[in-house]
Amino acid sequence: xxxxxxxxxxxxxxxxxxxxxxxxxxxxxxxxxxxxxxxxxxxxxxxxxxxxxxxxxxxxxxxxxxxxxxxxxxxxxxxxxxxxxxxxxxxxxxxxxxxxxxxxxxxxxxxxxxxxxxxxxxxxxxxxxxxxxxxxxxxxxxxxxxxxxxxxxxxxxxxxxxxxxxxxxxxxxxxxxxxxxxxxxxxxxxxxxxxxxxxxxxxxxxxxxxxxxxxxxxxxxxxxxxxxxxxxxxxxxxxxxxxxxxxxxxxxxxxxxxxxxxxxxxxxxxxxxxxxxxxxxxxxxxxxxxxxxxxxxxxxxxxxxxxxxxxxxxxxxxxxxxxxxxxxxxxxxxxxxxxxxxxxxxxxxxxxxxxxxxxxxxxxxxxxxxxxxxxxxxxxxxxxxxxxxxxxxxxxxxxxxxxxxxxxxxxxxxxxxxxxxxxxxxxxxxxxxxxxxxxxxxxxxxxxxxxxxxxxxxxxxxxxxxxxxxxxxxxxxxxxxxxxxxxxxxxxxxxxxxxxxxxxxxxxxxxxxxxxxxxxxxxxxxxxxxxxxxxxxxxxxxxxxxxxx
Numbered sequence: 001x002x003x004x005x006x007x008x009x010x011x012x013x014x015x016x017x018x019x020x021x022x023x024x025x026x027x028x029x030x031x032x033x034x035x036x037x038x039x040x041x042x043x044x045x046x047x048x049x050x051x052x053x054x055x056x057x058x059x060x061x062x063x064x065x066x067x068x069x070x071x072x073x074x075x076x077x078x079x080x081x082x083x084x085x086x087x088x089x090x091x092x093x094x095x096x097x098x099x100x101x102x103x104x105x106x107x108x109x110x111x112x113x114x115x116x117x118x119x120x121x122x123x124x125x126x127x128x129x130x131x132x133x134x135x136x137x138x139x140x141x142x143x144x145x146x147x148x149x150x151x152x153x154x155x156x157x158x159x160x161x162x163x164x165x166x167x168x169x170x171x172x173x174x175x176x177x178x179x180x181x182x183x184x185x186x187x188x189x190x191x192x193x194x195x196x197x198x199x200x201x202x203x204x205x206x207x208x209x210x211x212x213x214x215x216x217x218x219x220x221x222x223x224x225x226x227x228x229x230x231x232x233x234x235x236x237x238x239x240x241x242x243x244x245x246x247x248x249x250x251x252x253x254x255x256x257x258x259x260x261x262x263x264x265x266x267x268x269x270x271x272x273x274x275x276x277x278x279x280x281x282x283x284x285x286x287x288x289x290x291x292x293x294x295x296x297x298x299x300x301x302x303x304x305x306x307x308x309x310x311x312x313x314x315x316x317x318x319x320x321x322x323x324x325x326x327x328x329x330x331x332x333x334x335x336x337x338x339x340x341x342x343x344x345x346x347x348x349x350x351x352x353x354x355x356x357x358x359x360x361x362x363x364x365x366x367x368x369x370x371x372x373x374x375x376x377x378x379x380x381x382x383x384x385x386x387x388x389x390x391x392x393x394x395x396x397x398x399x400x401x402x403x404x405x406x407x408x409x410x411x412x413x414x415x416x417x418x419x420x421x422x423x424x425x426x427x428x429x430x431x432x433x434x435x436x437x438x439x440x441x442x443x444x445x446x447x448x449x450x451x452x453x454x455x456x457x458x459x460x461x462x463x464x465x466x467x468x469x470x471x472x473x474x475x476x477x478x479x480x481x482x483x484x485x486x487x488x489x490x491x492x493x494x495x496x497x498x499x500x501x502x503x504x505x506x507x508x509x510x511x512x513x514x515x516x517x518x519x520x521x522x523x524x525x526x527x528x529x530x531x532x533x534x535x536x537x538x539x540x541x542x543x544x545x546x547x548x549x
Contacts, residue, residue: 029128031058046104049079067102071095133164134199137192144213146186152179159185159203166201174205174237174273186271188213208232211240214268219257227253230282233336237273241293241333243282254279286338293334297323300347310341314350361385368419369412391416424448436460443521445514450505457504465522474515475503
């Protein structure tokens with residue numbers, strides 16, 4: 001690019017038009033950059049202390065250069081101020097406080113000044129280009145984009161997107177997929193971030209959303225919204241599962257996604273480097289959806305635990321390995337698809353678990369309620385699992401048990417309440433031994449047992465509790481699906497927690513609303529301290545002050 005200082009009018013406009021067209025930015029930005037560069041170069045020639053301005057006419061190319069001075073009574077800055085007499089010379093009729101424009105003659109700037117001006121222009125244009133790229137891509141997160149692989153750096157693939165560059169990080173690539181420079185590649189735009197070096201465009205080929213977008217391109221019914229992919233899970237490069245549902249009862253969602261002779265799904269499989277895809281019908285009924293998600297294994301029974309977000313699946317002995325899959329892949333994908341922890345067990349293991357739980361609950365009722373074995377077993381057989389259920393359930397539900405009456409039911413409830421009070425007192429003593437403040441016991445929703453857990457976690461004062469976020473307090477711990485058969489292969493490892501790390505009180509099933517109330521109650525004393533009026537001086541001090549006067 002020619003020097004804007006030494007160029008004539010026509011050249012200046014030609015340079016501005018060329019740069020604006022090449023970089024795809026507004027011509028006014030280039031003109032502004034030229035003016036800033038000329039100002040900088042002129043200050044270097046006339047003195048950096050001067051307030052020098054430059055104006056380049058975008059139509060004619062005329063360049064005006066001037067110095068701005070202020071008319072003052074006492075001159076302190078001789079570069080930017082003049083007295084009234086000098087001001088009247090520069091502009092007849094000037095008054096104190098006026099700013100006067102003092103035209104400067106064009107100067108022939110040297111090579112160093114011109115080089116400095118070029119750098120200013122290049123920087124301004126580069127900044128404008130980066131802003132243009134960010135504005136162009138900031139709203140495109142969630143789209144599929146095609147680019148050309150530019151380079152591979154430390155395992156990360158740099159993709160030329162035409163007007164910008166994106167990066168597919170190592171963990172967002174399909175394993176064992178070879179990235180060759182110059183090849184075209186499709187990817188899903190995960191996010192776009194603003195950065196000092198320009199917009200950072202993060203791409204992915206391993207995210208489940210990439211697969212969903214590919215299906216939308218291959219299946220018109222998905223693109224039109226007739227069929228919806230409700231859930232998706234991937235083991236990139238190996239296997240995937242998607243749950244689909246149709247709004248039109250005459251259209252089979254699975255068949256539409258598979259296509260004639262598998263043409264539609266095969267197009268997606270080829271793009272994902274041979275990744276096998278299981279397409280299953282989605283259902284609002286969680287149990288039904290879990291059964292579908294574990295295909296091709298046959299499921300005997302599904303037990304849901306909504307409080308713990310856990311699902312127990314019982315399968316025949318000969319279906320255990322199939323349900324778990326190679327290295328736990330099938331149950332892991334099903335767990336991701338249903339967003340629940342799935343425990344796989346055989347009929348024999350399920351029976352053993354039921355017997356163990358039955359014995360444990362019976363023993364607990366026998367000891368806590370001081371009843372015989374037969375009566376405690378009757379309670380468990382009727383579905384009672386905890387003292388709270390016996391203590392606070394409607395009396396009629398206990399009285400209706402065969403062999404029970406209202407008098408016995410009332411006695412059992414009284415004993416259950418007494419047992420709970422004993423437990424609460426024991427927890428209170430343990431809590432105080434841990435040094436947990438009594439002020440925490442006054443906070444709603446917190447029991448003595450919860451306070452013991454908080455104390456063991458080092459949370460012993462109102463400030464300790466107030467410093468927590470709601471998620472840190474109540475978020476449930478999410479675990480990996482567990483394998484019940486040691487012969488099915490090496491044990492599954494629990495995945496590292498990412499978004500949900502588990503809260504201190506996660507085991508108690510508190511709701512988000514309750515968690516917010518607890519945190520706000522703990523923080524209440526902060527606001528009381530802020531609003532409290534300044535304390536009045538003691539009476540003795542006030543009296544002394546009056547006597548001294």
